[in-house]
Amino acid sequence: MATSEKNRKQQIKMRPTTLAIQQSFRRHWNTAVTLSGVCLALAFSPTHVLALGSRIPNQDAAAIARGNAFVATADNPAAIYYNPAGITQLDGQNLQLGSLFYLNIYADYESSSGTHVDNIEEIIPVPQLHYVFSPTNTQFSFGVGVYAPFGLGMKWPSDAPFRDSGIEAQIQFVTINPVVAWEPVKGLSMAMGPTFNYSTANLRQGVGLIAQDEFDFEGGDWAYGFSAGLLWQPHPQWSFGARYFSATKMNYEGEGTFSPSPPLPNAFDTTTQLNFPQIATFGVSFRPTTNWNIEVNFDYTDWDVVNTADIEGLPPVPLYWQSSWLYEFGLTRNLGKGYYASVGYFFSQASTPEAYFTPLVPDTDLHTGSLGIGYKGEHWSWAIAGQIIGGPYRDIEGQVENPQVDGSWRLFTPTLSASVGYHF
Secondary structure, X not given: OHHHHHHHHHHHXXXXXXXXXXXXXXXXXXXXXXXXXXXXXXXXOOOOOOEEEEEOOOOOHHHHHOOOOOOOOOOOOOHHHHOHXXXXXXXXXXXXXXXXXXXXXXXXXXXXOOOEEEOOOOEEEEEXXXXXXXXXXXXXXXXXXXXXXXXXXXXXXXXXXXXHHOOEEEEXXXXXXXXXXXXXXXXXXXXXXXXXXXXXXXXXXXXXXXXXXXXXXXXXXXXXXXXXXXXXXXXXXXXXEEEEEOOEEEEEEEEEEEEOOOXXXXXXXXXXXXXXXXXXXXXXXXXXXXOEEEEEEEEEEOHHHOOEEOEOOOOOEEOOOOOEEEEEEEEEEEEEOOEEEEEEXXXXXXXXXXXXXXXXXXXXXXXXXXXXXXXXXXXXXXXEEEEEEEOOOEEEOOOOOOHHHOEEEEEEEEEEEEEEEEEO
C-alpha cells in the first residue's frame, strides 16, 4: 500500500505529456505495465524454453539418455529430483555433479508476408549437484540436491517485427532440496523433503510509443514447497515409482526501467506474482533379464494454475495456460564390466493456447530423442547423453493480445549432458 501511494503521488507530479504517455501505455498488452503478464508467460512456458512450460525435466545424464523415464528406476543420487524414494538403493555416501547444456535454442519465425526472423542463440548450462548418505544398519537414507527445475532464456533481435511483444527474457530458478527416505520393508520406500526455491526474472521488450523504445524489468524472490516419492519393487523384474513436486508462488520484487527517459516515465518499483505448477510423475520399469531395463513414465504438469497475470493496481492479463503431459520411454542395456548404453524418447504437449501466444515462449508440441553411455564402478561412475529436441511449425492466426505474432514458429534444440559421481 505504501509503495502504491508513493507511485500515485509521483504520477500527479508528472508533466501532462508524460502522464498521457503512461495512460496510453496502460491500454495495451505490449506496454511495460503488463510486464507481469509477459513475465508469467515466460516463466511458465517452456523450459528449456520449449513446450514444457518453464520446466527443465533434464536433470541427470543417465536419466536423460533414457528419455527421462527414470521414476521407477531412480538408482543414482539424481533420484533426489526424479524420485527421492530411490535413494534407499544407495549404500554409504554418494556424491554426483553434472550439467545439462542447451547447445543453442534455435527458434525461427516467418510471417504470412515472408518476413523471417531467427532468435539470438546462446549455449545455456544447467548444472546439478546431489549428495546421498545411507547409514549402515538403518532403514533411512538422507540426501540433498541443488538443481534448476524451471528456467528460461530467449532473445530476439531488437528490431524484430514483434519487439513490442518481447525482445529478451531470462528466468533463473534454483532449488535446494533436502530429503529423508525410509524403507520400512524390503522393496518398498517412501521419501519427502522441503524445497527452498530462489528465482530471478528479467524482461526486455518494446513499448510501441516511439522508435526503439524499451522497457526492462528485473526482480527476484524466495518461495518454499516440498517434494515426495514412492518406489515399490514387488518382484525383481518389476518396479513402480511415483513422485510429486509441489506448486510454489513467486512474488518478484524489482524495478521497471523505461528508455528513453524522458520522454517515457522514470523507473518505478513493482511486484509480479508467478505461480509455478505442481508436477506428478508415474512410471513402471520392466527388467526381463538383469541386462535390460525398459521403462515408461507419464508426467503431468498442472499449468491450469496460470489463468491470469496480475500486477498491483492494474487489470489482470489473461493467459489461460493448459495442463500438459510428457510421455517418456527409456531402454537401458548393461554391456558388462560396469558399462551400459541407453536410448529414449519423450513427447511434450504444448501448454499455451494459440490466442495468448508469446514470442518469448514459442510453445509447441515437441518430440525428443536421446541416447547415451555410462559406467558404474565400485567408486567412480559417469554418464554422457545427447538429445535432439524439435517439432513442426506452429501456425498462429488471430492472436488476441499480440496480433503482430501471427505467423509460423518453430523450435530446434540439441543438448549435451554429462555427470560424474563418487561412492565412498
